[in-house]
Amino acid sequence: MKSTSRRFLVIAVGVVAASTAVVVPYVLPNSDDGTGSHDGPGTGGGGAGGKSPPPRLLWNAPVAPETRLPDAAAGPVVVVSLPAGDVPVGFQVRDARSGKVLWVFKTVEGSDGDLESFSVDLDPEGTTAYIALPGGKVDARDATTGRTKWNYEMDRPESGGISWGTPSLAFADGVVYVTDLRRVSAVRSGNGGELWTVPLDDTTTTPVLVGQVLLVQALQHLYAVGVDEERVIWRMPTDQSALPIGGGIVFVTPRDTGATGAALDTLAIDIADGAERWSDPSAPHAVLEGHTKLPTKCPTGRRRHTRRARS
Structure with a gap:
């Protein structure tokens, strides 16, 4: 049976100044399209020692807090x-x-x-x-x-x-x-x-x-x-x-x-x-x-x- 994995896009807000914040989308490394960080093609994560690599930043934009x-x-x-x-x-x-x-x-x-x-x-x-x-x-x-x-x-x-x-x-x-x-x-x-x-x-x-x-x-x-x-x-x-x-x-x-x-x-x-x-x-x-x-x-x-x- 072919294994499948799911891609998640996580949105975070970090306050960086009194009047601004940042929209920070990350894609988790276990990606079903191979775009996340991984050890090799199609592996979907699990680096050395079995530890998953960190999420990858896609973009950010200033918004009001x-x-x-x-x-x-x-x-x-x-x-x-x-x-x-x-x-x-x-x-x-x-x-x-x-x-x-x-x-x-x-x-x-x-x-x-x-x-x-x-x-x-x-x-x-x-x-x-x-x-x-x-x-x-x-x-x-x-x-x-x-x-x-x-x-x-x-x-x-x-x-x-x-x-x-x-x-x-x-x-x-x-x-x-x-x-x-x-x-x-x-x-x-x-x-x-x-x-x-x-x-x-x-x-x-x-x-x-x-x-x-x-x-x-x-x-x-x-x-x-x-x-x-x-x-x-x-x-x-x-x-x-x-x-x-x-x-x-x-x-x-x-x-x-x-x-x-x-x-x-x-x-x-x-x-x-x-x-x-x-x-x-x-x-x-x-x-x-x-x-x-x-x-x-x-x-x-x-x-x-x-x-x-x-x-």
């Missing part, structure tokens, strides 16, 4: 934010291996004279950049050229809820899930066509896809939307800000109404059906969150959005 970068580049590009002070005003998309700036996005002024908020995320393959804009809008662009593939605008309720920021996204094969205000929609990633929309009764914040269930965080509730059923299959009142997930279980602390004055139990909820598997007042939410918190990212903009979770 506020810039947030991904831990690793899964696709052909990386996104580098362009802040003005503590306010993001746009971003660059750079070739991951050469550092060349491929295209630039800059936000515009809204009707109130302030810069419009935005957020950006790459799909899991790193080939499409999704720019989320106010008003439930999503602009899907080719990650390497910046060419617009499609635009989507969510049909949002005329009143009720809190309207601010930009939509939050989650990804699955061929589908982008969009949450904003009091709705969640499924959109075809190929052309932006809407597959379905489910109305909710609370202001949404972040979606997390676990198998065939989309967990939607809201200000005072956690919703579980069955992506096959196209409806809410269970809900729970909670105002926690993170979703600890593991083994098909989401750990939830119910919203404290102050009625009992007692410490609230941490509940282990089965994601598939919403059933309570166990509860434990001695397992504080903070401890569970520290061990099982689902990673989130916000490279630019003001809202979080989370990719597909594994359980």
